[in-house]
Amino acid sequence: MHSFCEDLEEVLLTEAQIQRRLDELAAQLRSDYAGRELTMVGLLTGSVLFVADLVRRLPGRLRLDFLGISSYRGETASSNRLNVTKELQLDVRDRDVLVVDDIWDTGATLARARDLIVQMGPRSLKFCVLLEKDVRLQTDVVADYVGFRIPARFVIGYGLDYQERYRNLPCIGVLKPDVLSSRAAADTRRRG
C-alpha cells in the first residue's frame, strides 16, 4: 500500500503535538462544563478523528451527534454553496451544545451550523475547532475553543481531506505541489 506520508511536503503538526493539545482542550472543557451534560455535535466528515479523541478525554455525562454540512468542495478552495447532508438526530432544546469541527477557514460552515442549531433552542451554544486559519474570518461567529492557529495554507490529515483522501493520517501537513497537480490531472482524465 502506498504510504500517504510520501505525499507530504511538510508536517505542520505531529501526532504527539495534536494529542498533547487535546489534553489541554479537554481539561478546559471539563472545567467549563463541570456539572453539566454536554451535547457534542461533530460536523461531518472532517471532525471525526478530533471528536473521537476528544470524547475519550471527557469522562462525564455526554451525548454525541453529527451534523453533515457539505460545500461541494473536493478542491482546495472554499465554496459558498452549503448543503445539509445529515440532520441532527438528538433533541438539543435546552441543552448545552458544543459544535466541533476540524478547521475554521472562512467560517461559512460554522455560521450555517449555528443558524440551524439556534432555531432548535439550545440552552447554550459554543464552537470548538482544531484549527483556525489566519485572517480568513468573514463571519460573525467566533470559536470558543481553538486547538491551533495555522497559516492560511491548504492542509490535510487528521480528518482533513484533499478530494476525500488523507483523512486517516495521524498528523497534519501540507501536500507536495506535484501531488496536487497530478491528482487534478488524473481526475480530469477519468472524467474526460
Ligand code: IMP
Ligand atoms: P469554511 O466553511 O470556509 O470555514 O470551511 C470549513 C470547511 O472547509 C472545513 O470543515 C473543511 O472541511 C474545509 N476546509 C477548509 N480549509 C481546509 C484545508 O486546509 N484542508 C482541508 N479542508 C479544508
Ligand code: MG
Ligand atoms: Mg469538513
